[in-house]
Amino acid sequence: MEQLNTSTQQNVSAPSMPQIPRMLPLKQVVHYTGLSSTTIYDMLDRRSNRYDPTFPVQVKLSKGRVAWVESEVAQWLESKIATARVH
Template sequence: MQILDPNTQQNVSTASTLQIPRMLPLKQVMHYTALSSTTIYEMINKKSDRYDPTFPIQVKLSKGRVAWVESEIVAWIEGKIVARAH
């Protein structure tokens, strides 16, 4: 989408300023993390022995549909990589 900037009389793209978070479905989270769906859901369940408070919580998009924020999954993976060195 192009808008006309009244100060410069030039077209400016609004897409370059808008950062929409990318949402990942469960299958992609499983692929990127190498975890099963069962493990992922146990990691976000506070009552589970596998609960991991650092693992990103899913976002409910609609009834029966959830996804995870890509940047949060990336940060979690990067944290695991950094932690292995210590």
């Protein structure tokens, strides 16, 4: 197997690749949060008594298909955990 000689290679930095957000379907959001799909949609509905303006809003990917940004769901969960630890 041929070894690369690092002393002769140029130090060329590759263009930075954009971070592609990981998207979660409703089933995974239900799994990670422990909430039902009904509760999740109630938390998104301003008219509901369960409305939570801090809950991440879904992204419409196509007709009939939505998903949530994984990092936003994780941040929401972390904030809930932090709040629970303070009280």
